[in-house]
Amino acid sequence: MNTPSSNLPSPDANRLWSAIMDLSALVDSDSPGWTREVFSDPYKASRAWTLARMKDAGLQAHVDGAGNIVGRLPGTNPNAPAIVTGSHTDTVHSGGRFDGVVGVLGAIEAARVLQESGTRLTSDLIIMDFLGEEANGFGVSCVGSRAVAGVLDAAHLARRDANGVSMGEAVAAFGADPNQAISMAWNPRDIKSYIELHVEQGPMLERSGSQIGVVTSIAGIERVMAVFTGRADHAGTTPMDQRADALLAAAEAILTVERVGCGAPVHGVSTTGRIATGHGAFNVVPDSATIWAEIRSIDPGWLGGARRSIAEKIALDAAQRGVEVAIDLLNDQDPVPAAQTMQDTVAAASDDLGYSWEAVPSGAGHDAAHMAHLGPMGMIFVPSQGGRSHCPDEFTDKVQLSNGVHVLANTIRRLDLA
Numbered sequence: 466m467n468t469p470s471s472n473l474p475s476p477d478a479n480r481l482w483s484a485i486m487d488l489s490a491l492v493d494s495d496s497p498g499w500t501r502e503v504f505s506d507p508y509k510a511s512r513a514w515t516l517a518r519m520k521d522a523g524l525q526a527h528v529d530g531a532g533n534i535v536g537r538l539p540g541t542n543p544n545a546p547a548i549v550t551g552s553h554t555d556t557v558h559s560g561g562r563f564d565g566v567v568g569v570l571g572a573i574e575a576a577r578v579l580q581e582s583g584t585r586l587t588s589d590l591i592i593m594d595f596l597g598e599e600a601n602g603f604g605v606s607c608v609g610s611r612a613v614a615g616v617l618d619a620a621h622l623a624r625r626d627a628n629g630v631s632m633g634e635a636v637a638a639f640g641a642d643p644n645q646a647i648s649m650a651w652n653p654r655d656i657k658s659y660i661e662l663h664v665e666q667g668p669m670l671e672r673s674g675s676q677i678g679v680v681t682s683i684a685g686i687e688r689v690m691a692v693f694t695g696r697a698d699h700a701g702t703t704p705m706d707q708r709a710d711a712l713l714a715a716a717e718a719i720l721t722v723e724r725v726g727c728g729a730p731v732h733g734v735s736t737t738g739r740i741a742t743g744h745g746a747f748n749v750v751p752d753s754a755t756i757w758a759e760i761r762s763i764d765p766g767w768l769g770g771a772r773r774s775i776a777e778k779i780a781l782d783a784a785q786r787g788v789e790v791a792i793d794l795l796n797d798q799d800p801v802p803a804a805q806t807m808q809d810t811v812a813a814a815s816d817d818l819g820y821s822w823e824a825v826p827s828g829a830g831h832d833a834a835h836m837a838h839l840g841p842m843g844m845i846f847v848p849s850q851g852g853r854s855h856c857p858d859e860f861t862d863k864v865q866l867s868n869g870v871h872v873l874a875n876t877i878r879r880l881d882l883a
């Protein structure tokens with residue numbers, strides 16, 4: 466691999482910070498924290514802002530059929546495969562300002578650094594703001610990156626939310642084209658590599674004091690939705706041993722989910738994020754409950770076994786209570802290792818710039834996991850204060866963000882020269 470003769474200069478930390486703060490103003494003002502959920506009006510408004518921001522930075526930018534914003538910095542060889550970077554700008558409900566945003570606005574800042582330093586890449590640099598990375602009301606995450614990678618299909622579009630609207634209808638109402646979204650797969654031959662900058666969203670870098678995380682692997686995600694159906698009865702007159710209490714079956718299932726995660730001998734976590742019950746009252750034995758849970762690990766073997774044991778235990782415990790249960794298992798994504806060459810390139814760029822780094826797994830899902838279908842994939846993490854994320858307290862300071870963009874720009878340059 467050729468190494469660059471000199472490093473690219475530091476990004477403009479203040480310019481990056483004010484871009485992040487400007488985008489963070491485009492949120493749902495009726496929700497706490499920062500809320501810019503996919504398909505919402507604030508998200509729509511923010512996309513016009515991001516498109517304009519890319520154009521201001523000298524990129525050729527457009528919105529593709531899947532609703533992704535695509536910015537291109539042309540290289541000197543139009544036939545060379547492109548280097549792709551980016552992330553997402555949608556948030557979870559009441560989320561933070563940095564998750565995803567740093568990978569998009571940081572990439573735009575990196576493109577400015579390249580141009581301002583008079584560095585012309587051989588390959589085109591493509592910067593993506595992927596549509597809807599966060600798991601949405603249809604149970605689908607990473608809509609835009611799945612589309613580009615060719616792994617978004619008709620079954621995804623057919624999924625319905627709680628209001629009975631299909632995701633295909635939501636995509637069309639947003640102004641994108643569902644048919645294009647499932648047929649637009651990029652050709653891997655056109656892609657040299659994919660590199661994504663992101664906040665860690667966990668505590669490891671802060672604990673060890675490392676400035677940069679070199680991501681080794683992105684966790685796989687298995688989702689479990691369980692619908693419990695029992696029997697409504699009078700809470701005062703029905704003996705304890707004659708009930709079919711759906712809420713108790715759900716409560717037991719939630720603890721099962723927790724126990725499986727706690728018992729993981731490898732990296733593994735499990736969460737029940739939501740429970741809903743029927744109409745419910747003080748004095749009625751509950752006849753229905755639904756839970757939404759997920760398990761994550763970078764170890765495919767553990768993930769498969771954990772999913773099976775959760776489903777079996779939930780079914781067994783519910784049956785003992787006389788409660789029926791319908792379990793919907795959804796494989797969201799398999800664990801994806803980062804390419805060793807990409808890890809080595811990020812590590813070398815960090816070393817060269819004098820930033821401390823360590824190898825870390827990602828427990829969070831990312832667009833990068835899908836982009837790995839198209840070519841070598843790597844990720845760069847910067848520390849998250851207190852490891853907090855998916856909440857309003859999510860924070861990474863200006864200097865740490867700028868360090869991440871510095872490593873991103875120099876990684877892109879190395880990838881171009883390789």
Ligand code: GLV
Pocket residue numbers: 598599600828829830831
């Ligand atoms: C999204 O950020 C996820 O990891 O679920």
Ligand code: MN
Pocket residue numbers: 553564565598663830831
């Ligand atoms: Mn993210």
Ligand code: MN
Pocket residue numbers: 557564599855
């Ligand atoms: Mn997220």
Ligand code: MN
Pocket residue numbers: 598599829830831832
């Ligand atoms: Mn994510």
